[in-house]
Amino acid sequence: METAYDKTSAKSIEEYARLLIGKTFQDVIEADSDGFSNLDDGGFSKKGGLGNLLEERYFHYGSNSDARPDFPEAGVELKTTPYKINSKGEKVAKERLVITMIDYMNVINEAFDESHLWLKARLMLLIYYLYQKEITNRLNYRIDYVSLFTPPEEDLEIIKEDYEKIVNKIRNGLAHELSEADTMYLAACTKSSDSSVRRQQPNSDIPAKPRAFSLKSSYMTYVLNNYIIPSSSKVSKVDAIVNNGHIVSFDKYVYDKIAEYRGRSIEELCNEFNIPSDTPAKNLGAIIAYRILGVKSNSAEEFVKAGIKVKTIRVNANNTITESMSFPAMSFNKIASEEWEESDFYQLLTETKFFFVVFKYDENNTLRLLGCKFWNMPGSDLSEVESVWNKTKQLINGGLVIERINGKYTSNFPKASENSVSHVRPHARNAEDVDILPDGRVFPKQCFWLNNSYILSQIQDLL
DNA sequence: GCATGATCATGC
DNA sequence: GCATGATCATGC
Numbered sequence: 169m170e171t172a173y174d175k176t177s178a179k180s181i182e183e184y185a186r187l188l189i190g191k192t193f194q195d196v197i198e199a200d201s202d203g204f205s206n207l208d209d210g211g212f213s214k215k216g217g218l219g220n221l222l223e224e225r226y227f228h229y230g231s232n233s234d235a236r237p238d239f240p241e242a243g244v245e246l247k248t249t250p251y252k253i254n255s256k257g258e259k260v261a262k263e264r265l266v267i268t269m270i271d272y273m274n275v276i277n278e279a280f281d282e283s284h285l286w287l288k289a290r291l292m293l294l295i296y297y298l299y300q301k302e303i304t305n306r307l308n309y310r311i312d313y314v315s316l317f318t319p320p321e322e323d324l325e326i327i328k329e330d331y332e333k334i335v336n337k338i339r340n341g342l343a344h345e346l347s348e349a350d351t352m353y354l355a356a357c358t359k360s361s362d363s364s365v366r367r368q369q370p371n372s373d374i375p376a377k378p379r380a381f382s383l384k385s386s387y388m389t390y391v392l393n394n395y396i397i398p399s400s401s402k403v404s405k406v407d408a409i410v411n412n413g414h415i416v417s418f419d420k421y422v423y424d425k426i427a428e429y430r431g432r433s434i435e436e437l438c439n440e441f442n443i444p445s446d447t448p449a450k451n452l453g454a455i456i457a458y459r460i461l462g463v464k465s466n467s468a469e470e471f472v473k474a475g476i477k478v479k480t481i482r483v484n485a486n487n488t489i490t491e492s493m494s495f496p497a498m499s500f501n502k503i504a505s506e507e508w509e510e511s512d513f514y515q516l517l518t519e520t521k522f523f524f525v526v527f528k529y530d531e532n533n534t535l536r537l538l539g540c541k542f543w544n545m546p547g548s549d550l551s552e553v554e555s556v557w558n559k560t561k562q563l564i565n566g567g568l569v570i571e572r573i574n575g576k577y578t579s580n581f582p583k584a585s586e587n588s589v590s591h592v593r594p595h596a597r598n599a600e601d602v603d604i605l606p607d608g609r610v611f612p613k614q615c616f617w618l619n620n621s622y623i624l625s626q627i628q629d630l631l
Numbered sequence: 632g633c634a635t636g637a638t639c640a641t642g643c
Numbered sequence: 644g645c646a647t648g649a650t651c652a653t654g655c
Contacts (some may be wrong), residue, residue: 256643440652450640450649466642480649490633496647576636576653584634591635598638612637615647638651643644 171228178243178291178316181227185293185314193221193297194307200225203493214613218306219248222295235284236269237291244316245288248311250299251392261388262299264357267381272369272624276339280331285381292317296392315396323353323387324408326418326470330354341372346379349521349544352418352474353387356380363509384519386475408469409461417603420472420544422461426525426540429460433533434527453480457525457540476521476542481623482537483528487631489620497595497603497613504564504606508554513616517545517553526630540629549622552589556616558580560592570611575599577612589622 173184188196223229223238225248237245250262267289280286296313303309330351337346348355359380366375383391398532415421417436429437434452438444441459449455455466457478472480483489495516508514521544528538545553559582569580577599581592596602602610 449640454648478648482650488632491650494648494650574654580637593634594636594638594639595647599636601638601645634653634655636651636653639649641646641648642649643646 170230173227175229175239176246178239178293181239181244182293182314182316184227185295188222188226188295188311189314190310190312191199192306192308192310193218196222196226197307198335200609218297218309219246219295220245235287237288239293243291245292246295248293248295248297249388251296251312251389252299252301257390259392261385261392264355264382264385265388266357266359267383269359269378269380270334270338270356272338272343272367272376275335276370278335280328283331285331289381289383290318294391294396296396304479308581313392313396317391317395319353320395322408323473325410325414326352326474329418331381337585338369339371341369341374343367343369343372343376343379344374345547346376347544347547348382348384348519349517351477352521353384355382355384357382367471377581384473384475387473390469390473406467406472406493407463409463410470411462418597422523422542423540425461426457426537429537430539432537434537437537445550451480453525453527454478456537457523470524474521475519476522476523478525481524481526483526483624483631485529485531485533487624489624492620493616493623494591494593494595494617495615497563497615498560500564500603500611500614503557503561508557511557513553513557514550522542524546524627526627528631541627541630543626549589552587553616556587556590556592560616564605566607568605568609568611570609581609581614584617584621586618587619589619591617591619593617 174180194611196252227246229238239246247265249265251259252262254260268284271284272461275283278284280577294313294315297311299309331354333351334346334354334356337343337350346356348357350356353380358377360378363377365378367374367378387393396630410418432440434456436441437460438452441456443452443455443459451466458466458468461468470476479493481489481493482491495513498512503511521542524541524543526538526540527535529535563581567580571578577594582590584591592614594612596613599612601613604610605612
């Protein structure tokens with residue numbers, strides 16, 4: 169079949185694709201007269217179908233699911249992906265970009281450069297459409313950005329490291345312990361029609377969830393705003409930690425930099441980096457870490473791309489931790505009607521990598537830098553959180569006892585003494601800052617916390 | 632001194 | 644003004 173573009177030329181494919189900008193998927197169907205006379209959506213409006221729609225009704229080739237890129241002669245992989253406008257008016261990727269399924273049995277023999285993943289990811293034609301909640305017919309979504317994309321060299325360094333981390337885990341017979349939060353930009357995301365599906369893995373008899381290589385939504389947000397949209401002025405630029413040259417390991421680079429200042433007091437560090445130390449800034453620990461890492465902004469490019477959240481931890485002189493770790497407040501009504509694996513806290517814990525900056529009080533009560541650690545929750549601890557979450561949901565749906573004693577509210581939400589990993593406690597501006605329960609009562613906003621004792625167990629190696 | 636409820640500080 | 648990370652305050 170004759171096509172309106174040269175399928176052997178990436179540039180030609182991109183030029184033709186650019187004509188899609190400003191059009192909806194419905195427009196594409198209506199404009200297509202090449203052997204498809206009806207306006208039936210052919211099931212394309214279902215999930216995943218919008219990419220197939222473009223393949224069949226715009227580029228006019230049959231979609232394949234084989235290992236080759238969609239345009240094999242040009243080496244171009246077509247990726248149709250949604251973005252949305254968040255509450256701050258920023259353009260963000262709506263979801264991760266799935267590249268290709270991980271074949272556990274064979275991937276352990278594939279070097280990155282010859283991998284199925286890289287075959288598809290080395291040159292992608294990204295087609296971003298605007299997802300809008302209020303538009304119910306997906307065919308009415310509008311295509312706004314079209315561009316060929318290859319991860320730039322500095323990202324590729326980290327992506328290769330991510331790849332090795334994932335493949336090594338599989339090599340070690342730990343495919344069942346893979347987590348999306350293990351890595352920075354490239355991740356092993358779960359992918360199956362139902363959460364009970366399991367696959368065989370090499371080097372272990374334990375079946376593992378099917379997973380796919382994907383680029384994290386935090387990374388795709390960065391790609392959209394910095395590589396795809398020309399000079400997007402709304403985006404505030406932040407400094408990168410690694411600025412030039414090849415590094416062996418990002419983690420190690422960061423650990424080594426922080427380690428140079430181990431034992432220094434907060435005051436000394438503030439002097440060293442010209443941080444005004446008179447105000448008790450609660451993000452002082454994070455600011456110090458950024459300055460040590462050579463970053464002037466209060467955020468780092470690599471952390472933004474990887475969606476890494478910074479947390480500061482204070483260890484007492486006797487090696488205990490006083491404070492538990494808080495997270496965003498929960499919505500009682502949301503939890504009441506959702507399942508664990510679709511909950512915010514589950515997604516946070518399974519997708520987020522944390523950067524712990526750890527300080528410790530010396531015998532004179534002076535707070536000194538102890539070290540840092542990239543951390544994400546091990547899957548085995550997740551089941552503990554699940555039981556706390558389930559009990560919380562159950563109480564929200566009936567059985568929650570609320571009392572007010574001397575102005576202080578109490579409840580029977582799961583306490584730190586009831587579980588080794590997590591508990592529920594207030595997280596609000598004050599006691600009047602409330603959320604509505606399904607039964608109509610109000611109660612101070614709460615969140616899930618990670619127990620101080622649990623946090624301590626996770627940073628034992630730093631003590 | 633710990634457990635739990637309450638609130639502060641920052642950034643947008 | 645609100646969400647979020649961090650920390651304080653109090654009673655046992």
